[in-house]
Amino acid sequence: MxxxxxxxxxxxxxxxxxxxxxxxxxxxxxxxxxxxxxxxLVGQSALLAGGRFGWIINKSFVLGGGxxxxxxxxxxxxxxxxxxxxxxxALNYGGLEFEYVMLSGLPVHASxxxxxxxxxxxxxxxxxxxxxxSFYGQDLLVWEPGVNMEIKIIDWLHFDAGISYRIISSFNNxxxxxxxxxxxxxxxxxxxxxxx
Numbered sequence: 001m002x003x004x005x006x007x008x009x010x011x012x013x014x015x016x017x018x019x020x021x022x023x024x025x026x027x028x029x030x031x032x033x034x035x036x037x038x039x040x041l042v043g044q045s046a047l048l049a050g051g052r053f054g055w056i057i058n059k060s061f062v063l064g065g066g067x068x069x070x071x072x073x074x075x076x077x078x079x080x081x082x083x084x085x086x087x088x089x090a091l092n093y094g095g096l097e098f099e100y101v102m103l104s105g106l107p108v109h110a111s112x113x114x115x116x117x118x119x120x121x122x123x124x125x126x127x128x129x130x131x132x133x134s135f136y137g138q139d140l141l142v143w144e145p146g147v148n149m150e151i152k153i154i155d156w157l158h159f160d161a162g163i164s165y166r167i168i169s170s171f172n173n174x175x176x177x178x179x180x181x182x183x184x185x186x187x188x189x190x191x192x193x194x195x196x
Contacts, residue, residue: 029056029196031158037068038187039166042089042177047072048186052097056196059104066115067094076123078175082133085125087175091182093119093142104196107152111160115144121174121182140171140179146188160190 030053037048049071054064069092076087095117103109122137146164153159164186168179 027058029059029194030054031056031192031194031196033160033190033192035066035068035188035190037164040184041070041074041091042077042181044074045072046070046074048091050094052190054097054099056101059196060101062097062099062101062111062113064097064099065095066097066117068092073126076175076177078123080125080133083125083127083130085127085130087123088126089177090122090124090137091119093117093140095142101150109150111148111150111162113146113148113164115142115146115164117142117144121171121177123175138171138174140182141169143167143169144186146186148188148190150192156193156195158192160188160192162188162190164188 032053033051035050035052037050039046039048047070048068050066050068052064052066054062056062070090074089074091076089078087079085080087095115097113097115099111099113101109101111118139119142120137120139144164144166146162148160148162151159166183166186168183171179171182
């Protein structure tokens with residue numbers, strides 16, 4: 001999944017460089033954006049990385065998508081019976097993102113977004129070279145509303161800083177992890193590449 005995530009982020013950045021010069025100052029535009037989220041998972045600090053893209057309609061409404069994955073080591077508070085190693089969690093989710101941008105003509109403005117996503121939780125051992133138990137994990141649904149302050153640095157680069165709240169549904173307890181262990185507040189930073 002990490003290789004796929006790196007590939008997706010690279011693709012978003014490359015496509016953004018091609019889109020940015022071609023989209024003139026008009027009512028519609030597009031962007032690609034790497035995203036970092038600082039949050040808490042299973043009572044531990046965690047960092048999620050991902051990327052999003054969006055088509056901006058009338059400089060106000062964004063329709064797009066995004067994908068996110070845990071990149072820090074988060075202990076699952078359980079031991080693999082085969083290897084004797086502690087499990088770490090792998091949380092991945094992605095889906096549709098909608099955003100409303102207020103007063104987009106100003107250099108500093110606010111935006112409100114909502115992510116509707118599907119994903120999964122799995123548990124792995126740190127050292128995959130030893131015999132270990134393989135867990136598929138469990139599927140889940142994610143709803144993540146957020147609010148951001150956006151700063152226009154230059155025409156094709158915007159910086160967003162904000163907060164969001166990850167709500168988990170359609171998830172049953174999985175190996176002593178409940179949905180309350182996975183949902184919570186996120187601090188979010190985003191760099192949007194694109195002319196809009």
